[in-house]
Amino acid sequence: MATRGGLGQEARRSIALLAAPFSYAILLLAMPLGAVVLFSFWTQDFLDIDTTFTLANYEEALSQPIYRMLLGRSLWIAGAVTLVTVVLAFPIAYFVSFYVAPSRKSLWLFLITIPFWTSYLIRVFLWKVILGFNGVLNTSLQGLGFIDEPLTFILYNANAVVITLAHAFAPFAILPIFVALERIDRSLLEASQDLGENKVTTFLRVTLPLAMPGVVAATLIVFIPTIGDYVTPRLVGGPDGLMIANMIQTQFLRLNNAPLGATLAILAMLSVTVIALLFIWLNRKWLRTR
Amino acid sequence: MNELIRLRGIHKFYGDFHALKGINLTIRKGEFFSLLGPSGCGKTTLLRTIAGFEDPTEGTLSIDGRDMRRVPANERPTNMVFQSYAIFPHLSVAENVGFGLRKDPRSKDEKTRAVGRALEMVGLAGYGTRRATALSGGQRQRVALARALILEPKVLLLDEPLSALDKKMREQMQVELIRLQRHVGITFILVTHDQEEALVMSDRIAVMFEGEIGQLADPETLYRRPVSKKVASFIGMMNFLDGRVTAEGPSIAVEVAGLGRCEVPAEQAPGGISAGAITVGIRPETLAILYEGETTDRRVVDGVVDEVVYYGDMTYYDVRVDGVEKPLTISMKNLIGRPVLDVGAATRVVWDARSLVLLAG
Amino acid sequence: MTLRFYAVAYLIFLYAPIALLPIFAFNDGTIIAFPLQGFTTQWFGELRTTPALHEAVKNSLIIAVSSAVIATLLGICAARAGQMETFPGKGGVIGFIMLPLVLPEIIVAVSLLVVIVRVMGLPLGNWTIILAHVLICMPFCIAVLNGAFAGLDKSMEEAAMDLGQSRWGAFRLVTLPLIAPGIVSSLLISFTISLDEFIIAFFLSGNSPTMPVYIWGLLRFPEKLPVVMALGTILVALSIVLLTIAETMRRRGLRRAGLKDTGGFL
Numbered sequence: 001m002a003t004r005g006g007l008g009q010e011a012r013r014s015i016a017l018l019a020a021p022f023s024y025a026i027l028l029l030a031m032p033l034g035a036v037v038l039f040s041f042w043t044q045d046f047l048d049i050d051t052t053f054t055l056a057n058y059e060e061a062l063s064q065p066i067y068r069m070l071l072g073r074s075l076w077i078a079g080a081v082t083l084v085t086v087v088l089a090f091p092i093a094y095f096v097s098f099y100v101a102p103s104r105k106s107l108w109l110f111l112i113t114i115p116f117w118t119s120y121l122i123r124v125f126l127w128k129v130i131l132g133f134n135g136v137l138n139t140s141l142q143g144l145g146f147i148d149e150p151l152t153f154i155l156y157n158a159n160a161v162v163i164t165l166a167h168a169f170a171p172f173a174i175l176p177i178f179v180a181l182e183r184i185d186r187s188l189l190e191a192s193q194d195l196g197e198n199k200v201t202t203f204l205r206v207t208l209p210l211a212m213p214g215v216v217a218a219t220l221i222v223f224i225p226t227i228g229d230y231v232t233p234r235l236v237g238g239p240d241g242l243m244i245a246n247m248i249q250t251q252f253l254r255l256n257n258a259p260l261g262a263t264l265a266i267l268a269m270l271s272v273t274v275i276a277l278l279f280i281w282l283n284r285k286w287l288r289t290r
Numbered sequence: 291m292n293e294l295i296r297l298r299g300i301h302k303f304y305g306d307f308h309a310l311k312g313i314n315l316t317i318r319k320g321e322f323f324s325l326l327g328p329s330g331c332g333k334t335t336l337l338r339t340i341a342g343f344e345d346p347t348e349g350t351l352s353i354d355g356r357d358m359r360r361v362p363a364n365e366r367p368t369n370m371v372f373q374s375y376a377i378f379p380h381l382s383v384a385e386n387v388g389f390g391l392r393k394d395p396r397s398k399d400e401k402t403r404a405v406g407r408a409l410e411m412v413g414l415a416g417y418g419t420r421r422a423t424a425l426s427g428g429q430r431q432r433v434a435l436a437r438a439l440i441l442e443p444k445v446l447l448l449d450e451p452l453s454a455l456d457k458k459m460r461e462q463m464q465v466e467l468i469r470l471q472r473h474v475g476i477t478f479i480l481v482t483h484d485q486e487e488a489l490v491m492s493d494r495i496a497v498m499f500e501g502e503i504g505q506l507a508d509p510e511t512l513y514r515r516p517v518s519k520k521v522a523s524f525i526g527m528m529n530f531l532d533g534r535v536t537a538e539g540p541s542i543a544v545e546v547a548g549l550g551r552c553e554v555p556a557e558q559a560p561g562g563i564s565a566g567a568i569t570v571g572i573r574p575e576t577l578a579i580l581y582e583g584e585t586t587d588r589r590v591v592d593g594v595v596d597e598v599v600y601y602g603d604m605t606y607y608d609v610r611v612d613g614v615e616k617p618l619t620i621s622m623k624n625l626i627g628r629p630v631l632d633v634g635a636a637t638r639v640v641w642d643a644r645s646l647v648l649l650a651g
Numbered sequence: 652m653t654l655r656f657y658a659v660a661y662l663i664f665l666y667a668p669i670a671l672l673p674i675f676a677f678n679d680g681t682i683i684a685f686p687l688q689g690f691t692t693q694w695f696g697e698l699r700t701t702p703a704l705h706e707a708v709k710n711s712l713i714i715a716v717s718s719a720v721i722a723t724l725l726g727i728c729a730a731r732a733g734q735m736e737t738f739p740g741k742g743g744v745i746g747f748i749m750l751p752l753v754l755p756e757i758i759v760a761v762s763l764l765v766v767i768v769r770v771m772g773l774p775l776g777n778w779t780i781i782l783a784h785v786l787i788c789m790p791f792c793i794a795v796l797n798g799a800f801a802g803l804d805k806s807m808e809e810a811a812m813d814l815g816q817s818r819w820g821a822f823r824l825v826t827l828p829l830i831a832p833g834i835v836s837s838l839l840i841s842f843t844i845s846l847d848e849f850i851i852a853f854f855l856s857g858n859s860p861t862m863p864v865y866i867w868g869l870l871r872f873p874e875k876l877p878v879v880m881a882l883g884t885i886l887v888a889l890s891i892v893l894l895t896i897a898e899t900m901r902r903r904g905l906r907r908a909g910l911k912d913t914g915g916f917l
Contacts, residue, residue: 008304009345014735018744021725021789025748028786032762039765049769088661095658110898115665117843117890121866122883126668129675134684136671170665220753228755231849235870245757252761252854258769265761272755343809363812364820376810380828389824390814441814 039262057263089173097181156238180214300349327498369438384418517561533570548613559648576645694881707865718784719841726792760854775857788841799833
């Protein structure tokens with residue numbers, strides 16, 4: 001029999017069920033993350049780890065211009081990628097939710113999701129092919145007589161990284177916005193028009209605020225992993241497109257300086273978290289004051 | 291003697307929420323029993339406790355003399371018709387009905403025949419091969435009934451079984467459920483928030499409020515002699531007037547505000563009263579409007595029509611009477627020759643001391 | 652209608668890279684650029700005669716199948732618990748399990764690398780990648796399975812128990828058939844994620860690379876690029892087939908549960 005005020009039988013069963021996945025996440029996520037934090041306070045002494053507690057790595061990471069510059073650029077590129085991706089994605093989500101017949105919605109979502117599941121590396125590489133000096137885009141534009149000289153601002157720089165990642169994260173941005181739009185009771189829009197708003201003001205005063213949770217989710221789900229990408233910068237970014245993740249990778253795998261790599265990883269994660277929280281906070285404030 | 295279910299001191303807590311507060315109840319063999327109450331009163335929790343889906347925090351439950359502690363739902367002699375019907379969507383109608391026969395030792399042919407008989411009993415003969423998802427609400431309800439009754443339980447538990455149906459279908463199913471219960475002779479326990487449904491269908495009704503039983507009685511007693519203001523206002527419509535008891539005995543002398551002094555039979559105070567201020571209840575249909583030219587030997591009081599609501603077969607009048615706080619609601623059959631009165635019409639109200647209910651507080 | 656026009660343009664943007672794959676895979680020239688040189692199937696032939704690739708594919712398949720099975724099993728536990736009665740802290744626990752969904756993959760890679768190599772001193776291998784892939788696939792499995800469990804009427808299992816089944820029997824006879832399509836699509840989705848995952852695999856693979864790591868190596872050699880295109884073509888075709896099956900299963904699941912289709916995988 002259940003004790004008075006205690007947990008119900010079903011709650012106890014759900015704890016038992018959660019035990020396996022939760023301990024897995026503790027063992028393989030929480031503890032390793034803890035180890036990374038620990039490492040960031042240690043130093044690499046040639047092949048050994050010096051386990052005396054020190055802030056030296058943080059001092060180095062924050063004082064050396066290269067790390068500051070990479071982190072700053074990563075955040076800037078991630079921000080740009082997020083903005084471009086979400087702005088491009090919103091009309092698609094809106095179109096599928098409001099203009100596509102219900103029976104065809106899942107077909108559209110399916111079409112949008114397919115490219116996302118195909119080999120990431122090869123997709124990124126193909127953008128290099130498309131955007132390159134002798135690439136598909138330049139040769140076609142030249143062939144059609146639109147341009148005389150190949151466009152060079154689209155490969156081996158931050159622009160290429162933004163385009164490629166906007167492509168890679170498209171479904172991640174579309175789906176949350178779509179879900180939020182689907183949840184909007186259509187009679188709210190009719191009510192708004194009945195109360196004297198036109199289509200545009202209805203969109204601004206009803207649809208957009210109600211879709212905001214989806215937009216926020218899309219923003220975070222694009223912004224956060226972008227920071228951790230090192231494939232796209234390496235393949236299409238050129239020297240000016242490299243990001244903090246490339247440096248983390250270099251520290252771990254090439255320079256064999258795990259503590260500094262750990263420090264950079266933590267700094268990257270911290271800045272992402274701070275920006276994400278700031279964004280959520282601003283968004284809440286904005287929604288409430290309206 | 292012919293008791294089937296015995297609940298003693300049943301308490302149920304969900305965290306700090308006290309859902310059942312010491313329920314004592316005995317349910318007899320073969321009766322149609324209803325648990326009636328507003329949502330959140332604990333009636334469904336009580337039903338699920340009997341079914342074995344909830345463990346009582348305290349108290350004992352026995353079915354047919356056997357203690358049900360630690361007996362899981364699948365081993366209890368109870369079967370349930372769920373509010374959502376819980377028809378398995380991946381199985382056919384016949385597979386749904388035969389679901390509980392898996393461990394039955396009978397041969398496959400016999401089981402098939404049993405399923406056929408069960409479907410016939412609920413009026414779905416020939417529906418066996420249909421997909422369960424292709425059925426209407428009323429048909430799903432019948433499948434749920436057949437599926438539960440095929441196991442010949444000692445008790446059939448029905449959790450708001452008619453709430454998902456439209457009004458016509460609901461009334462039809464009420465009649466069918468009564469007929470079915472008489473046919474199989476099994477104890478039915480019905481949970482409902484619809485007082486009319488409970489009155490129509492039940493042999494006995496337990497009215498529940500906030501985890502407690504407010505009154506346990508047959509429909510007529512419940513309607514005519516509610517024990518409290520709460521029960522009286524939950525079941526049917528009731529006018530409440532202020533009153534004062536002036537003398538007690540085989541008949542009770544009461545001073546009713548606006549109506550005057552009268553003698554009420556003691557059985558009309560089922561909840562028990564003491565001298566002093568009380569509440570007097572009068573059902574709208576026990577009052578009447580005295581039309582021009584009609585006479586009566588019963589007591590009459592003057593009033594003015596305040597509101598008229600026309601229902602077709604009936605008209606409900608709110609009549610203001612001097613000394614009565616709220617206008618009295620009176621229901622009148624629209625018989626031939628009875629005009630519907632207008633608001634503001636002066637009228638006379640007939641009442642009878644025998645139809646008053648005396649309520650404490 | 653401008654919005655429809657935009658949507659079509661967006662689809663072209665989405666599909667542009669993939670559309671180029673087969674074009675260059677069958678192009679008889681080593682330079683990946685227009686104009687095309689002619690038709691050949693030579694690059695596909697080369698795939699068959701590259702043992703290193705076969706080894707990489709084998710590794711990837713082992714990893715993808717194991718990750719999919721483990722992640723789906725753990726996902727079933729979590730998704731089922733998610734639908735059950737709540738207890739204090741449950742939201743936090745589930746939120747933590749879902750965390751890899753918003754964690755940069757490099758963080759997962761780095762942290763596991765630190766623990767396995769630096770702290771425990773174990774050699775890297777397929778199993779290290781499996782551990783990490785289960786972690787990142789689990790949130791996807793839970794998302795897919797949540798959909799399957801959410802469509803399930805809670806009284807279904809109670810009805811089965813009421814009709815004489817044990818708790819396990821009710822799960823096996825009623826719940827499992829109803830969520831089976833969800834399980835299949837969870838398996839397929841984790842399989843696809845794992846098969847394609849590069850960032851973590853690059854950090855955690857031992858001496859024998861997985862397929863994406865192998866492709867990454869090929870990308871540095873211009874003369875190998877047509878082979879990569881051929882391999883990519885096969886992978887894309889395979890992904891589309893798997894995803895179509897997953898989607899069909901998901902829809903069948905909804906139909907079986909008598910529900911309306913409301914959206915995609917996530």
